[in-house]
Amino acid sequence: MGKLLRIDMGAEGGPRVTEEPLGEYEGLGGRGLTSAIISKEVPPDCHPLGGENKFVIAPGILSGTLAAMSGRISVGCKSPLTGGIKEANAGGQPAQVLARLGYAGIVLEGKPKGDELYKIVINKDGVEVIPDSSLKMLPNYDLIEKMKGEYGDKISCISIGPAGEMKLCAASVACTDMELRPTRHAGRGGVGAVMGSKGVKVIVLDDTGMPMREPRDAEKFKEANKVFVKGLQQHAVTGQALPAYGTNVLTNIINEVGGYPTYNFKEGQFEGASKISGETEAELEKERGGEPTHGCHRGCVIRCSGIYHDKDGHYLTKQPEYETVWAHGGNCGIDDMDAIAKLDFLDDNYGLDTIEMGATIAVAMEAGLLEFGDAEGAIRLIEEVGKGTYLGRILGNGAEFTGRAFGVERIPVVKGQALPAYDPRAVHGIGVTYATSPMGADHTAGYAVAQNVLKVGGDVDPLKPEGQVELSRNLQIATAAIDSTGMCLFIAFAILDQPETFQALIDMLSAFSGTEMTADDVTALGKKILDMERDFNRRAGFTSKDDRLPRYFRTEPLPPHNITFQVKDEDLDQVFNW
C-alpha cells in the first residue's frame, strides 16, 4: 500500500528521486519485497559494488501499525560477501518510521560519478538528497550525534560506518534504537558495503506529523494484536527467558549441550562460558546501572535487549547479543565480558557484522596473528579495521578472505559467510540451514536450534541426521514469510508452540490487508520468496555444491560428542524440493 522511493545515485547532474506505486510488487514487504526487486531488477552476474546492483530497504507488511513486534526492517542487494542474493534485517526504529512516512521501500540505484558522500533526509515534506563531505569516515555514534544536532532528536537513522565507506565485505547497516543510538544492525553479507557503493552515508527519517498506519479492519486488527501479545507474554521463552537474560541466555544452554563453537570451531564447549553467560551479563548490567530488560523498538513486548555499562557505570554499548558474545567470546577463547562489550561497541561504531568479525578474529588466531584468548589483541584488530589499515582491510573482508590472506585451511563459512554460534556437528538441524540457505550460513534463516535444543515447536535429536531436512525446510519457509511481515523472528517461539498465537498473526495480516489469509497463504509466501532467491543464485552461478558445509565438518569430530556432520549431500539437495 506504500510507495516505492527510487533514488538513482548515478543520474547525470546528481541523484534523481522518483516515487512510484508498488505495482507488480504490491502486497510484498520486508524480505519479500527486497528479494523480489533484487531478483527481478539486478543482473545476477553484475559486480556487487557496481552501478547495476541495487540496495533496497523495506519495512515489513505490518511495520508502522500498532502491531506489537513489527519493528524489523529488511535491506537487500546482491551481496559482495556471498556473491548471491542477500537480505539482512534489523530492529530499531526505522521500520516503523519509514512505513509511517508512506514508503514500502527505498531503492538506491546506480553509482555516483564522483566520490561525494550523501545524506538522505525524509520527512513529511518530502525527500532531500544532500551531499555532505563532512560525514566522511565518521563512526556511527559520531554520525548520529551530528544528525541529532542538525535534525533534532525525533529522527531515526539508517547509516553506515567507515567499514561501509571502505566497501568491506563485513560492513553492516546500522539502525538507531529507541535511545537514538546506532545499535541495531542489518549485519550480514556486507550490505553496508553496497550502501557505501551508492555513496549514501545516512538516511535520516522523521515521521513527525505522520499518522499510524491503519488496517482495513481496525477492530479485528486490535483484537488479534491483543491475543498475539498475550501469547508472547505467556510463552516461557518470550515471556521469561528472553526478557530476563536476553538472547545471551543461550550461552549456558548451548555450551551445556556441547554445541558451543570454541577456538574457531575446534571444540563444542568453552570452559569460560559461565563468565560470559546471559545470567552473568544481566547481573553486571543491574549492578552497574545498566538495564537487562529493554526493547529495541517501540511496540516490543519481549524486550530481550538491554543496556551495558562499563565498570564506572557509563554507557558502553547496548546489551551484546548471544551471537556477538559467542563470536568475540568463546569462539576466540575470550571470557572477559567487558572486552566483549567493547568489541560490540567498536563493531557498531565502525559498522561491522559482529558474527563475521568474531569468526574472522578466530581465523586470525588460528593463523597465528594472536593467541586464542587475547582480548586486548582482538580489540586491536577491530581498531585496525576502523582505521582502514592494510591488515584492517583484510580482516574487514571477513573470515574467508582473512583465511586466504594467511593460508588458513579451517575456515567456517558457507557461501563465503561465517557460521554463527551453533556447531552444526552437535546441532544438525542448524547445519542444514547453514548449508542450504540462499543467504549463506545464517542461523536466523531457519532456526532449528529451537527443536534441536530448546524443544520449542517440536523435538528433533540434534546429534542425528534424521528429520533435520524436513525441519530446516519448514523453518526456512516460515522464516521467509515472517521476515516479510516486519515481525521480530522471536515471535516464532510462541507461534510454533501456540496455535492461537499463530492464528492471531494471520488474523492481523488479514485485518490489515482486508483479504482473508490462511496458514497456507503464509507457507505459499515463504516458498515464493525462497524460490525467487534460489533462482537469483542459480542465475549467478550457484549450484548444489554451494549448499554444503566446509569439508572439515564431515571429517573432523567435535568434542565432547566427537561426532561429525552426518546429513548426506543428497538429502541436503531435498531441502527446497517441495
Added chain:
Amino acid sequence: MGKLLRIDMGAEGGPRVTEEPLGEYEGLGGRGLTSAIISKEVPPDCHPLGGENKFVIAPGILSGTLAAMSGRISVGCKSPLTGGIKEANAGGQPAQVLARLGYAGIVLEGKPKGDELYKIVINKDGVEVIPDSSLKMLPNYDLIEKMKGEYGDKISCISIGPAGEMKLCAASVACTDMELRPTRHAGRGGVGAVMGSKGVKVIVLDDTGMPMREPRDAEKFKEANKVFVKGLQQHAVTGQALPAYGTNVLTNIINEVGGYPTYNFKEGQFEGASKISGETEAELEKERGGEPTHGCHRGCVIRCSGIYHDKDGHYLTKQPEYETVWAHGGNCGIDDMDAIAKLDFLDDNYGLDTIEMGATIAVAMEAGLLEFGDAEGAIRLIEEVGKGTYLGRILGNGAEFTGRAFGVERIPVVKGQALPAYDPRAVHGIGVTYATSPMGADHTAGYAVAQNVLKVGGDVDPLKPEGQVELSRNLQIATAAIDSTGMCLFIAFAILDQPETFQALIDMLSAFSGTEMTADDVTALGKKILDMERDFNRRAGFTSKDDRLPRYFRTEPLPPHNITFQVKDEDLDQVFNW
C-alpha cells in the same frame, strides 16, 4: 614407461617415499598425467592447501629424449586461486633431467605435521627427503646458489620462493634454466602455494650417470626429429621472429591491432609501446652484453629467450617475456624497460606469477594506491609481497583478491585468474579461450591470437564473434595434447602451418612408444584431458556461469575499435560440445 614417485609429506614419523609403476596412468605425460591424477585422486571439494590436495610434477612424454623442444614440465593440483583443477608448465632443465632419472611424475601428498621445510634430492642413487630450516624464506636466486654450493653445478632445481612458503595465490614454481638460474616458472594458479603447503622448498635433480631416454624405434625417431627441426627453422615465427626478438616481438604487433590491454584493460593501445617492444629489448640486450637469442633448455632450436643486463652491463634477469613486459608495462602504464626487467627479477626471486602480479598492480593503481605509470611504486609493491607485509599478502593473493580488499569493480579475471596480454574485445578468439578454459583466463590454453592476429594456421577476424568458438575449441584440444608431450607450445606455429612438421611430431610419438599414432589419436588425447579437467571442475561446483568474462567486457567498449566482447553465452557453452 617411467615410474611414479610418491612422497607422503604427512606420514607419521616424517615423509614417506614410495615408487610405483604408472599403472592406469600408463602412456600419459605432462598435463595429461597431472590432470589424470588430480581428477582421480583429489576430492574436488577439498581445501587447496590441505592434506587432501596433491601436487604433481610431470615431464612430458618425449622429455629426456633427443627430441628438440621437449623441455616442458607440468605441475598440477587443485588451484588455490581458481578453486578448480590446475596445470601450469614451464621450460628450463628439470623436465629432461627428471625424465632421465626415470620418473614419469612426482606426487607430493599429505600435509606435514609441523612447520619444517624440506628439500628433496633425487639422483641416480635414489631419493632423499631432508628437513632444512636454513632454507626458510630464501628467495629463489639465493636458494639455488645454496643448492649449487651443496650439490654442485650439474643439478637442476624446482623450487618455491617466499611467496610459495606464505601460500600466496600468485605463487609460482620455479625451474632452473641452462645457466642454473631460477628463471622459468610454472606461474599460474598459485601452484607455488600448494608446493609450499606440502612443506617442500626445493627439489634438487641430478641426472649424472643416467642415459638419454631411448625410443622404441630409435632410427625412425631420429629421422622424424630432423624433419621436425627443419620445419621449426623454416617457419617465419619460430625460425625468425622468436629467435630475433623473443616473445616480446608481440608488443608492437598487438598494440598495432588495438588489442594491447592498457591501464587495467581501459584502452587497447599504449602510447609507450615502442619503448618496451621486443625490438627495443633486443637492442638493449645487445648493447649491454646480454643476449637476445638463447634457449631456456638444452635441445631448444627456437631460442626465444635471452639474457637481460642492467645499465652497467651486469646480469639483471632473463629476457622478460611479452606477457611480463605487458603486465608490468602497458597494463600499468609503465614504459621503462629497466624497471620492468627489475620487476621480472623480483617476481622470479620471490616466486610470483608475473601475469598475476602485473594485473594486480594495475588493479591497485585503479584503487588509487599508485598512479598509473609509477614504476618505482610498482617495484615497492612487489617488494611488499616479498617481505610478507599485510599489504604484500593482499597483493600476493592476486588481482581479484586485491580488487576486493580495496572495493575495485573492474577486475579482469576469469575463475579468479587474471587475464593475459590480449584484450578479448579486440581479439575475440582468445576471449573465448579465457572464458572457457578449465584453467581460468589463460592465453596458452588455446592461443587464438595465432589465427586472429598473426594469421598463422588460419585467418579469423579478431573483431567479430563468428568462428571463434570453433577456433578456440580446436586450439584447446591441440594444446592439451601438446602440453602432454613435453613440447614447447611454440612448435604450434609450425605444426599448424606445415602438415609435414605436424606429421614429424606424430612420427616421433609413434617411434617413441612403438605404437602407430595418428592425428586422430592426438585429438582424442586432447579431448580426454579436457573432459577430465572439466569433470573435476564440475564436481568442484563450476557451472557454465564460470565460463564467462567479467560482465564489463560486454558493456564497456574498448578504444580504439570501441567494441565490446560479442560472443554469445550460448555459443561459449558449445566450446566443449564435441
